[in-house]
Amino acid sequence: MIHCPCPLCRFRFFQTREDAYDHLLMKPFPPNYTFWLHHGERTVDESSKGRETLEPTGNSGNQMLDMVHEAFDIPGLQGDDENMMDEVVGDGAEGLPNLSDEPSYEARAFHELLEDGEQRLYPGCSRFSKLSFLVRLYHIKCMCGVSNKAFGLILELLGDAFEHARIPKTLHDAKTIIRKLGIEYKKIDACPNDCMLYTGSDHDRSRCKRCGASRWKQKTRKNSIIRINTVVKKNGKPQAAKVLRYFPLIPRLQRLFMSSKTAMDMLWHKSGTHSDGYLRHPRDGEGWKSFDRRYTDFSGDPRNVRLAMASDGFNPYGNLSSKYSIWPVILIPYNLPPWICMKQTNFILSMIIPGPKMPGNDIDVYLQPLIDELKQLWAGVDTYDASEKKTFKMRAALMWTISDFPGLGNLSGWNTYSGRACPTCNLDAETRRLTFSQKWCYMGHRRFLNRDHTYRQDRSRFDGKVEDRSPPTKLTGRDVLRQLEGVPVSQGKVQAVGGKRRCGQQTMVQDESPWKKRSVFFGLPYWENNELRHNLDVMHIEKNVCDNMFSPC
Incomplete structure (x- = not known):
């Protein structure tokens, strides 16, 4: 969408290319509008001897107005230029199509936010x-x-x-205003x-x-002799049994460049002080360098943005006694400096919440919206760079995942519960099966x-053998795909064959295959060539081990 220069819109409202064309058919383009101050054109300073300078477009006096402009991907309007354009376009808005009389939702929201930002x-x-406020x-x-x-x-007390x-008098009124800034999540x-997932062609399915x-x-109908289930409704609409809350990735990545403050930080990985030989940032690792080559x-x-995906269960209400547990998938940008990346709560780019029950191995179903966005980002999306005042083609790539050991099995597809659990x-x-604890060693x-x-020659402290083997061969993505040939793909919960397990009864291993599924990340065009695809969160694993060893329970 662009600033519409017609006499009614007067560079205040945004219209699509087609609507702006229709408007200009009724009223001509302003003849004195030679320098496109409202469309990002560079202006030439005559005293600079031919050197081009950028016309400042941000409103430094009001940070709220800057936030509104960045939220709608547009530069700020200067008062002098706006008055000049009022004189240029003049009045006379008759004869325009209906779209000019009723601007789009984005244009109305932008105009209302400007009024709220200027209103004391x-x-x-x-x-x-x-x-x-x-x-x-x-x-x-x-x-x-x-x-x-x-x-x-x-709010009621303050009012x-x-x-x-x-x-605002109510929470609903406050959310209505804040929601206009964008960055919502999808249900x-x-x-x-x-x-x-009930999306695309499956959107209208009921089963x-x-x-x-x-x-x-x-729910079961009350006072009925025969058990009859009825659909639960709220305000006349049926309620879904399970809802995925997905925070889209693309608009949040674009927002990092729309802000002039974070746009420069997104270049730190290239312009910052380089390594002194130590691994201080992922850019110093071989996986990053191999990807660049x-x-x-x-x-x-x-x-272009490099992302890491961190997944772990957490309690959204901060109450450990609550049974509500969800599995979030958080995207972290590695372009930012490490002291900013460590503050993950400030830079959560995307989140997938399939709660209330953790999906486990079926996380691939919920990752599909993210995979679709990552494919789109690999091709590139148009993004406005506030630091350079122009639009560029932003691309992004997922470098690796970060999880604990059970999460590694859910994300990579490797069977972490069998005798070959070491990936x-x-x-x-x-491996060796311990006799009394029935655990794998x-x-x-x-x-x-x-x-x-x-230690290689020490027999007594280990298993009575001398270890003369070399480290295992590092598998490439092509080797993994070769092993995955013929592995059946099954999504959804698998019903237990033998019913509920009795107390003290050992669970029989149904499948000894080292792979239990083909990871959904192999749908990305570059995932096969990544040197490092999955990371283990060492601190999380150490905490889990210590909790199991020293917990009083």
Whole structure:
């Protein structure tokens, strides 16, 4: 969408290319508009002897207005230029199509946010505008975990105490204003057995096409002799049995470049101080360098984003006694400096929440929206760079995942519960089943030591053998795909064959195959060539081990 220069829109509203064309058919383009100040054209300073300078477009006096402009991917409007254009276009808005009389939703939202950003909180207030006060108040709500009910009561109290202040009366009114800034999440109905998502051609289905489970919540009708299930409805609409909350990745990546403050930080990995021989940033690792050597067209532009995906369960309410547990998938940009990347809560680019039950091995179903966006990002999307005041083709690539050991099995497809659970040793793992604890023990760890290490010859402290084997061969993505040939792909929960397991009964291993599925990440065009595809979160694993060893329970 572009600034429409017609006499009615007057560079204030955005229209599509087709609508702007229709508007200009009725009224001509302003004849005196030779320098496109409102469309990003460079202006030439006559005193600079032919050198081009960029016309400042940001409004440095009001940070809220800058935030509004960046939210809608446009530069700020200067007062002098706006008055000049008012004189150029003049009046006379008759004869325009209906679209000019009713601007688009984005144009109306932008105009309303500008009014809220310029409107003072109360007469005589110079510190806060209506929008800045509301954003500040809502930020406190999110950071301190204030409930919706408490926040609504606070708004009601502030409205009663300060009658002349322009404060929303209810939480709904406050969300209506803040929601115009964009960056929302999507709700996608899912099969309760994690078989499929109701998107695309399956959007109108009422039952799962794999397991036949109903899409909607059901309850048993009261006072009925025969058990009859009815669909649970709210406000006349059926309620989905399971909902995926997906935070889109592309608009959040674009937002990092729309802000002039973070746009420069996104170039740190290229312009920052380089390594002194130590691994201080992922850019110092071989996986990063190998990716740059293979995809030179990607590494040629430092603005292209490298991502890592971290997955782990957490409790959204901060209450350990709550049974609600979800599996988030968080995207972290590695372009930023390490002291910013460590603050993951400030730079969560995307999140997948399939709760309330953790999907486990069926996480691939919920990762599909993310994979689709990553494919689109590999081809490139148009993004406005606030630091250079122009649009470029932004690309992004997923470098690796970060998880604990069970999460590694869910993301990579490697069977971490069998005798070959070590993904590094792969098919050459040496295992032993402990007699009394019925646990797997791995005795081949000495092969990673140097050839002259004393532990290789030590028989008594280990398994009574001398270790003379070399470290296992590192598998490439092509080797993994070769092993995955013929592995059946099964999505959704698998029903237990023998019913519930009795107390003290050992679970029989049904499948000894080292692979349990083909990872959905191999759908990315570059994933096969990544040197390092999956990372283990060492600190998380150490915590789990210590909790199991020293826990009083």
